[in-house]
Amino acid sequence: MAKEYVDISTLKYLLYDVHQLDEVLQQDRFSDHDRESLNLFLDSVKEFSDRELFPYFKEMDEHPAHYKDGGVEVHKQVDVMMKQGGEMGLISSVFDYDEGGLQLPMMMYTASAFIQDAANNHLPGYVGLTMGAAELIIHFASQELKDTFVPKMLSGDWGGTMCLTEPQAGSSLSDVATKAIPQEDGSYKMLGQKIFISGGDHQYAENFVHLVLARIEGAPAGTKGISLFIVPKNRPVADGSLVSNDVTTVADFQKMGQRGYCTTHLGFGDKGDCRGYLVGEAHQGLKYMFLMMNGARIAVGRGATAIATAAYHASLEYAKERPQGRKLASTGKKNPEQGQTLIINHPDVRRMLLLQKVIAEGSLSLVLLASRYYDLKETLTDQSEKEKYSLLLELIIPMVKTYPSDMGAHAVSNGLQVLGGYGFCTDFILQQYHRDIRIFPIYEGTTGIQSQDLLGRKLLLEDGKALQLLTEQMTQTIQSALQYDGLKKYAATLGEKLQEAAKVIQHLVGFAKKGDYERFLSDATPFMEYLSTITLAWIWLDMATNAKQALVTGKKSYTEEFYESKIHAMKFFFKYELPKTLGLAEVLQDDEVLTIAGEKEVFN
Amino acid sequence: MAKEYVDISTLKYLLYDVHQLDEVLQQDRFSDHDRESLNLFLDSVKEFSDRELFPYFKEMDEHPAHYKDGGVEVHKQVDVMMKQGGEMGLISSVFDYDEGGLQLPMMMYTASAFIQDAANNHLPGYVGLTMGAAELIIHFASQELKDTFVPKMLSGDWGGTMCLTEPQAGSSLSDVATKAIPQEDGSYKMLGQKIFISGGDHQYAENFVHLVLARIEGAPAGTKGISLFIVPKNRPVADGSLVSNDVTTVADFQKMGQRGYCTTHLGFGDKGDCRGYLVGEAHQGLKYMFLMMNGARIAVGRGATAIATAAYHASLEYAKERPQGRKLASTGKKNPEQGQTLIINHPDVRRMLLLQKVIAEGSLSLVLLASRYYDLKETLTDQSEKEKYSLLLELIIPMVKTYPSDMGAHAVSNGLQVLGGYGFCTDFILQQYHRDIRIFPIYEGTTGIQSQDLLGRKLLLEDGKALQLLTEQMTQTIQSALQYDGLKKYAATLGEKLQEAAKVIQHLVGFAKKGDYERFLSDATPFMEYLSTITLAWIWLDMATNAKQALVTGKKSYTEEFYESKIHAMKFFFKYELPKTLGLAEVLQDDEVLTIAGEKEVFN
Numbered sequence A, B: 001m002a003k004e005y006v007d008i009s010t011l012k013y014l015l016y017d018v019h020q021l022d023e024v025l026q027q028d029r030f031s032d033h034d035r036e037s038l039n040l041f042l043d044s045v046k047e048f049s050d051r052e053l054f055p056y057f058k059e060m061d062e063h064p065a066h067y068k069d070g071g072v073e074v075h076k077q078v079d080v081m082m083k084q085g086g087e088m089g090l091i092s093s094v095f096d097y098d099e100g101g102l103q104l105p106m107m108m109y110t111a112s113a114f115i116q117d118a119a120n121n122h123l124p125g126y127v128g129l130t131m132g133a134a135e136l137i138i139h140f141a142s143q144e145l146k147d148t149f150v151p152k153m154l155s156g157d158w159g160g161t162m163c164l165t166e167p168q169a170g171s172s173l174s175d176v177a178t179k180a181i182p183q184e185d186g187s188y189k190m191l192g193q194k195i196f197i198s199g200g201d202h203q204y205a206e207n208f209v210h211l212v213l214a215r216i217e218g219a220p221a222g223t224k225g226i227s228l229f230i231v232p233k234n235r236p237v238a239d240g241s242l243v244s245n246d247v248t249t250v251a252d253f254q255k256m257g258q259r260g261y262c263t264t265h266l267g268f269g270d271k272g273d274c275r276g277y278l279v280g281e282a283h284q285g286l287k288y289m290f291l292m293m294n295g296a297r298i299a300v301g302r303g304a305t306a307i308a309t310a311a312y313h314a315s316l317e318y319a320k321e322r323p324q325g326r327k328l329a330s331t332g333k334k335n336p337e338q339g340q341t342l343i344i345n346h347p348d349v350r351r352m353l354l355l356q357k358v359i360a361e362g363s364l365s366l367v368l369l370a371s372r373y374y375d376l377k378e379t380l381t382d383q384s385e386k387e388k389y390s391l392l393l394e395l396i397i398p399m400v401k402t403y404p405s406d407m408g409a410h411a412v413s414n415g416l417q418v419l420g421g422y423g424f425c426t427d428f429i430l431q432q433y434h435r436d437i438r439i440f441p442i443y444e445g446t447t448g449i450q451s452q453d454l455l456g457r458k459l460l461l462e463d464g465k466a467l468q469l470l471t472e473q474m475t476q477t478i479q480s481a482l483q484y485d486g487l488k489k490y491a492a493t494l495g496e497k498l499q500e501a502a503k504v505i506q507h508l509v510g511f512a513k514k515g516d517y518e519r520f521l522s523d524a525t526p527f528m529e530y531l532s533t534i535t536l537a538w539i540w541l542d543m544a545t546n547a548k549q550a551l552v553t554g555k556k557s558y559t560e561e562f563y564e565s566k567i568h569a570m571k572f573f574f575k576y577e578l579p580k581t582l583g584l585a586e587v588l589q590d591d592e593v594l595t596i597a598g599e600k601e602v603f604n
Helices: A008-018 A021-025 A036-063 A078-089 A106-119 A126-138 A144-153 A285-291 A293-321 A347-379 A381-419 A419-425 A432-436 A448-458 A461-482 A485-513 A515-522 A525-554 A559-576 A578-587 B008-018 B021-023 B035-062 B078-089 B104-121 B123-140 B141-156 B285-291 B294-321 B347-379 B383-418 B420-424 B431-437 B448-459 B461-482 B485-512 B519-524 B526-555 B558-575 B580-589
Strands: A065-068 A071-073 A158-163 A179-182 A188-198 A207-216 A226-232 A234-235 A240-244 A247-254 A263-268 A276-277 B066-068 B071-075 B157-162 B178-184 B188-196 B206-214 B226-232 B234-236 B242-243 B246-254 B261-268 B274-278
Touching: A008 A021, A008 A036, A008 A106, A008 A347, A008 A525, A008 A559, A021 A106, A021 A347, A036 A078, A036 A106, A065 A247, A065 A432, A065 B294, A071 A106, A071 A158, A078 A126, A106 A293, A126 A144, A126 A207, A126 A226, A126 A285, A126 A293, A126 B431, A144 A158, A144 A226, A158 A188, A158 B226, A188 A207, A188 A226, A207 A285, A226 A234, A226 A285, A226 B294, A226 B383, A234 B071, A240 A485, A240 B178, A263 A559, A263 B141, A285 A293, A293 A347, A293 A432, A347 A381, A347 A525, A347 A559, A347 B021, A347 B448, A347 B526, A381 A419, A381 A432, A381 A448, A381 A485, A381 A525, A419 A432, A448 A461, A448 A515, A448 A525, A461 A485, A461 A525, A485 A515, A485 A525, A485 A578, A485 B157, A525 A559, A525 A578, A578 B580, B008 B021, B008 B035, B008 B104, B008 B347, B008 B526, B008 B558, B021 B035, B021 B104, B021 B347, B035 B078, B035 B104, B035 B431, B066 B178, B066 B246, B071 B246, B078 B123, B078 B157, B104 B123, B104 B294, B104 B347, B123 B157, B123 B206, B123 B226, B123 B285, B123 B294, B141 B157, B141 B206, B141 B226, B157 B188, B188 B206, B188 B226, B206 B285, B226 B234, B242 B461, B285 B294, B294 B347, B294 B431, B347 B383, B347 B526, B347 B558, B383 B420, B383 B431, B383 B448, B383 B526, B420 B431, B448 B461, B448 B519, B448 B526, B461 B485, B461 B526, B485 B519, B485 B526, B485 B558, B485 B580, B526 B558
Parallel strands: A158 A207, A179 A207, B157 B206, B178 B206
Antiparallel strands: A065 A071, A179 A188, A188 A263, A188 A276, A207 A226, A226 A276, A234 A240, A247 A263, B066 B071, B178 B188, B188 B261, B188 B274, B206 B226, B226 B274, B234 B242, B246 B261
């Protein structure tokens, strides 16, 4: 195992210096918090992660969660994560005081969950899903349902899950077929199957509260007929005790990675005795679920960022310690009489490490930015400002979910490569990160689905207003960067990319205007890569401008080398990553149609 | 498990139509073979792979090779692979008749090994390394050593290995420290440790013949002082029996993938009683090893190609059977009343499948082309023609090893993505391909090492003559393609790319001319990606031109759809893959130096 999995300095730098958490703290909701109290919280999370999460990372992979006798057995640290996590407020931290929460900003929640994910990505999901389920209940369910279910969830005694996917429907929620039959007492009889339910069952919770998408008998077809139900594993009865609610753990899914984080197949109502409780109004289930989706998608981006970060630190540590080969002499030869050099001195190894760094730290900055937008849209009182941050969040969300996942996987693969043959061996941890991170481009809507959301919905939102707002944000950064000679070149490049992007978008939107939606969306995934790469260039230019400012003004919270390393990383991103957009712009403007199904078989 | 793992039609099309195996067969060495006899051989290999390799693929992963009581236990099919493979001539097929071989062309060997690799990549390595070790002995060792070791290796009774890597040296062979101390009887006392030895020990061979790089006492430092030794696990003594030769299996390496293909750590001479037998002359070890390296590197490219191919077929099969979601209507909406569509009808899924197809089939064409160059350089009698194909082979070898490995891993990841959540589950096979293929960018010289070989050695070979020859080959294809209206556009594009590449190369070589070798090679890996992408565009244009010719002339061996699908794939490559070179050309001509170690710490 590596010795370190995150760089707390970079995390705090992004929180306070680049993304100005102090500004967010000025909102009423956060008036009890200040930098000092938040840092104490972060430190306690780091200490908890060092002690209870990180040391068990490898063994949770080696001894996966598994189905046994109708239930799922998980590692004992799941118990610690739920109970101690509950006590520390990790489940409730962002909720209001009167819901049992700490009223922490989303930025701080993201930062603290990032540390936990980086320490051991098999554990925080148990807490995260419980929080997500509780959030749905708090927002949309009746007071009685809240009182019945929420307190036990926030304490970590009961687990929570989200039950969307069904075997026959996959990601297509219009095909949800789980049935809910109204009963005289106001409850519903539930009947159906749900698959890929993370944290769906284990020996350390006395109950599970499943949030289930289902269709009330007679409801309209498609997503319009979907309602949301609380379906507990055990239902509370009049005397306050729990009785079995006919929820069966049918099986588990054994996976390539995240093997300590159980994935279950649940059956509801096999014996005809499963009760569900409607959340909010009938047929509004998808709307409720989607109101929570932004948080869930930030969480996926954050988790992938965390794995890429931990992998970066593990490979960096190896590169700093491993002697191998020699530096090239000016003759192009190597001198065998010379001593070995550390592999971190080989340019290609440095390239792979810097690539990991720009992806990991760039992704972290992106998820913190999304969290900042989230906080501002939730807490600002000025309606137009609220609307602005809401639109900005909507637009970047698909990228926040996708870039860290796709490029994080690429970063981890480069980390593995730094170790050579050892990277492939189970004695080293890189191969586990490589396996774990591969689910992130699939979680919570695959890359393909996110890309269609970005191009097909978000870009057109309010006649392109979200995009206009994002462009303004980028333009502000360009203006700031232009003040510094050393950054002018990069600011100008980003400006050119924005102009190019406007053309590309105009070209694509042309298909939508002609009603050719299939064509419009057929290259949504390359478009995602295109816009994300430009967005990350902005993220890095913003970080570099902030660093430059600190160096120029002398108002430094970190060493000079620290700031200069951020500027160096920005330059790396602009040299090695941003040029991808040249090819992608060509792909997106190429008029040849090759991926729309026609009559001819093209897979011969 | 999927039903099919290769497309034999495409394999035969590439062998006979695109790469003209019949022309190679006209050489004297192959006079006993014709298309019919070779097809019978291929069919028997496919039948053997269907029966003995493919059905055990998943269980070899689930029950990995493992260290036990001083040895390694492997799956029982290793025995079948060695013994039946030996009987079928799979170990000896390319050797001369008088060495016990079948005098098969390398093209046919590559095709047959490709089928085996695709069926189950955990098994053919046992046979392949035994063949490689035997080849070294046949070429460079004394008749006595040949007689002693080779027959038992070709029959599959004894295993063979290559022992290069040592714990302290990694890929840096100048640091090999295994000692060889001359003895009075002409043998050497061996002392040292070797790691990452594939197929180094198991219960199904009565002996192992290790080909070991070591340093004779007093030899010069660096690669100049390295000699090659045969070091058997058990050495034959006067009466013909075997006695232990003090070779210890110290441990095995447990790996993320290829878990049925054992990887060992061997100790030589722990008790001071390990004998080695010098192969050829002293201090020539590295030269001998490198003469075999081209074959080894084709084999790695071929193995990665095979995994990408099998993964493509598995995901294609899934996409053709899995209903999910609906096609977009011209309103941009989906109609829930409409029935579900198969996922192969979604453009993004088609894009991922076509991406896999162009990588897998393009890589297969590339490894067959390398095998063709190999055959021609070995068998042609005209010295200048021999030299020509030798140079062409030298130039493309690093790409042949790297492109299928790096891009094959990318292809497999896309195949996994096609399955969504199921792709991550062990009930489906994609995740195994994803794990297995990840070693290929590391095997036999990592991507970084291959890239330095390409840019630093091969491009400069004989004043750039190899590059000139390759450019001529590409230009010929462009000329042929220009004859067809439907291909003109693509031919012109490739022509432009060649001109651009000449500029990029001139720019880079400028650094070498100034003696700045570190700088020259610092972006060797992006250069590898750049030149490989152009080379693959050529490979695809060549295939499309051949297909077009068949369609136009009516001389068809396959259906019209078959040929058209190859042209479609070429267009896909030109639209979606070739534009990458735009960004890469910019990277390679950017003068900012960011990856050469300086005084400042850039990893903060």
